Amino acid sequence: MEIIKPLIQYLAVIILSPLLLGLINRVKAKFAGRRGQPLLQLYFDLYKLSYKTPVYSRTTTWLFRAGPVIGLSAILCALAALPFAGRPGFLAFDGDFIFLIYLLGLGRFFTVLAALDTGSSFEGMGASREVQFAVFSEPAFFLALAALSKATGKLSLSGMFLALEPASWQAAAPALLLLTAALFIILLAENSRVPVDDPNTHLELTMIHEVMVLDHSGPDLAYILYGAALKLWFFGALIASAVLPRHSGSWLYDGAAFLGMMAVIAAAIGTVESVMARLRMIKVQYLLMGALVFSILALLFQTGR
């Protein structure tokens, strides 16, 4: 039974991820007083897209077709190393989070190249913004993890979250709170949510992630949408693991609490999207630098202790 638990966890992640976006949309609809789309809308979309015939621009080459495949592979591989409800994934080793961050980089690199492959200036703009924001969010992410590593004394993601106990929150609440805030900002930026990007915008000029995938269609677009859902889960799970330090030891109970926390995070994202507008493009880097400052402050609190 112990052997197949990671497998069940992994299956749960890859099956439940698209639900998060449904939840976010429901929360936004509630705020707007609408009924909103079905909870399972993304599943329907994915099914429909998988069996559509794609259209490829004559400008594109193999990179355009490889982009979605590699992007989705990178995030699927990253999820294998992600702890679930305080339990390690398949791949847990010292320094695994370094690998995870660079895997996200791999996905970004090929998504950006696929966008540039179309020769469209809209997609070039999106690609340019994508690599720009990573310059600020990646150091913030690294330093947030450094604060976590310093708080727990561990070098692997699973080890850190396993070593995180209610006592660590009592001892280092400000640091942990700051790094959770940093992680939440990074989540919003990496997943192109408001206030960094608006997934529902209708103007190509102002988009970031959506504009990079304008030309993709059919199964390729399905891969991209699914990859985005998995990426949202990835960042959400980091936050959920950070704020749920208590582990009862019962797999089912912990798992249920973890999934409940994921739903709460989805609701939080939906709330943020409903109550605030997106930032002007040139202000986004200041938001991300805010995350960087939160991470540095968390480290300072840890070092000063």
Added chain:
Amino acid sequence: MLFLLLSLSLLCLSALLTVFCNARPERANFIGAAGAVSASAVGLFPAVRTLLHPAAETLSLPWPVPMASFSLTLDPLSAFFLVPVFILTAAAAIYGAGYFRPEEKKAPGLAWTAFNLLSAAMAVVFLAANAVLFLLAWEVMGVSSFFLVIFDHEKAQARKAAYIYLVAGAAGALALMFAFSLLGVQAGALDFAAFKRPEGPLAAAAFLSFLLGFGLKAGVIPLHVWLPEAHPAAPSHVSAVMSGVMIKTGIYGLIRALGLLSPWAPWWGWTLILIGLGSCLLGVVFALAQHDLKRLLAYSSIENIGIIVLALGLGVLGTAMGLYPLAALAFGGALLHVLNHALFKGLLFMGAGAVLHGAGTAEMEALGGLSKRMPRAAFLFVLGAAAACALPPFNGFAGEFLIYLGAFSALNGPANIVLAALLALAVLSAAGALALAVFSKAAGAVFLGEPRTQAAAGAHDCGPLMNAGMTLLAAACVVSGFAAPFLILPVSTALGAAFGLRTTLDFSGAAATPLIYLTAAFLALAAIVWVLAEKRRFFLGGRQPAAGPTWDCGYAAPSARMQYGASSFSQPLTAFFQPLLRKTLNIPVIAGYFPGKASFSSEARSVVFDHLYAPVIVRLRGLAFRFSWLQHGRLQFYILYIVAALMALLLWKL
């Protein structure tokens, strides 16, 4: 050792023969390339054997030069640096045989002579066990690469580059002579084995002059000004060798010097760390602002040298403060990155050469769409670019991973080290994200989209020899990415030769498990990619995808010039770093109701040269002109000066 001598003789012999083939390009190409490839094959064997069965072999030949001995020592550290020399020499020679076109007017014979001499000189630099021999090989290396830099001598830019290169080389050699004589005075001999650590401030003086001399060759900021001039000016396969391995002679020298000067003071570590941080961050920021593909790659080499020097600094600081796991991981990461950077940067420079060869320009704003015209080169360049961004599963990742891991493991150490580790983490991660921007810009602007000019539209593919050279290096990048655990043994034996047995043990203990897991993760990634690609094929179900134009938002007449160019792609970041970059922008003033033609241009000049060196040079030139009465151009007076100087020396010695 016998094999190495054979390899050196093959290089020198083919260098000599190509001198006589200057009029016959085909024959020169054949002899030069065959000599380099066979010498590399012969030389790789003893180097690899020494890494797997660590032992130090010494060969001393009689040499009637005062204070000198012709002694070569092959120990694991030399062998570790020799491996990339031979791999890159072979790949570059194969590529070069296709790069020098016979129909061109310029004869490649002398270029082959210089190239093979350069390889031989680099090998001797890594092998020399005597300071005089080392400096001699060092100078031969500098001079032969000078001739390669000035290969396109009809271009003013190449002449300027070669001149700066010559001056920088001379300055570096001067610093090294000073450092070696400091050690030699203490020891009474100039053999490396006789050197002992000088006492007190002399040790610091030796460290600083070694740092100056070797730092100049490695191209750390602010000693880098020659590098982005000289590397792009040389023929592309030579740029590959220069950026891939020649600048590593500086790193090798630094490691040897650290070995001679142990134990180290903590501030030495801090010096290296600060230089490394500066080179890493500024190198990649400068790379982002470049318009020329080869200059961009040259600045990226500065970034990577910065990463290596940063890791050496962390290692020195860790050792000085007694944090051995950090030291071992940092030193090991530095060595691994030396090898990996050689492979992927060689590949990238060759890719840039293919572009230059096929389209006639490496100006990124004038290219585009080459992926359709040279698909193989494009594929290999993208692979090299992914490796250069340290993306898994390629080879650039392992070295940086170990440095990161070392920094994370030091987070619970003393406050001094925590600060260094955090600085390293922040700068490495920012530089990593910036490198991704740099290389997605380079690959995107050059190979993707529609061609922006006629030259790019008419680009031709490169020949089989050039493709073979690139494929060799690309295969090496993939293999050494997946086979990182097999590199633990060579790296740890090389570390043992450089820093002692303790580092060997610490390194293999700390690096083995994570690297094995990493390879498992790489294999998992490859499997997932394969499954998803198959799944996509299944979803398509044999249907033929439709073809159409790129979505242009309903605009009726899109043109290739409307694409996002290289500088528009990097504009948000270059604007952010403008205080560092000081790009000059010529923004046209548009006035009136019917404005005429306007043009916009931007230029990223060398900031360090303009703001640090140029004022000093102006002062020096003013000072020098005061002594111009000594320089009147009359030969008989010059001979008199020489005679007088010799007499003075003789009198002083008596």
